Amino acid sequence: MLEILFRDDHLIAINKPHGLLVHRSAIAADAAEYALQLLRDQIGVKVNPVHRIDRKTGGVLLFAFTKDVEIAMQRQFMDNEVGKKYLTIVRGYTPDSGEIDYPLRKENGTLQDAFTAYTTLQLAELPVPFGSHQTSRYSLVEVVPQTGRMHQIRKHMSHIFHPIIGDRTHGCNKQNKLFTERWEMSTMLLHASQLNFRHPVTAQNIIIDAPMQDEFKRVMQLMNWG
DSSP states (O other): OOEEEEEOSSEEEEEEOTTOBSSOOGGGTTOOOBHHHHHHHHHTSOOEESSOOOTTOEEEEEEESSHHHHHHHHHHHHTTOSEEEEEEEEESOOOSEEEEEOOEEOTTSOEEOOEEEEEEEEEEEESOOBTTBSSEEEEEEEEEESSOOTTHHHHHHHHTTOOBTTOTTTSOHHHHHHHHHHHOOOOOOEEEEEEEEEOTTTOOEEEEEOOOOHHHHHHHHHTTOO
């Protein structure tokens, strides 16, 4: 059963598990289940996703019950009117806070402006040798993307040399291998923790929070983070 975080007559939000596709995709033919299908079957009502999060990212995923509400919410996302917060665990010690203003290239080669702000919440140093270092260092970071480019957070954290643990495309293969072999953990540690937006029908301010999922919490415990 999918965890439902919010529901009214117009919108419904779930806490999407890591590894679950939003909907059927030709580039992921191996998938047998999709959030769209599972939610529809669970509640017995047709739903339409109003935004996307990566297959390997967990957290808040929002759906609309009607086409009009879907379009209205998609417009808010396109106009960067939706507040988004993510939690991620990355390699190394990140600065206390920072801003990443680094354009990202679309598949057709076009550059797009991309801006991400972040705040470091916790630091950890584990007595696990890595490369030439006698210990391994990690950071728990809250990330607030101001734009919505594909893989923006993953690319931006890699750009500042603090790749997300478990990111196979933009991360550190050696760190990913360490987590897989030592702790049997292959989840990408990126969690969509909050959406904040103006309700397209009632005009109320809606804040939806998603609790961390088990894989993320297990690594939090490993790092001795409360």
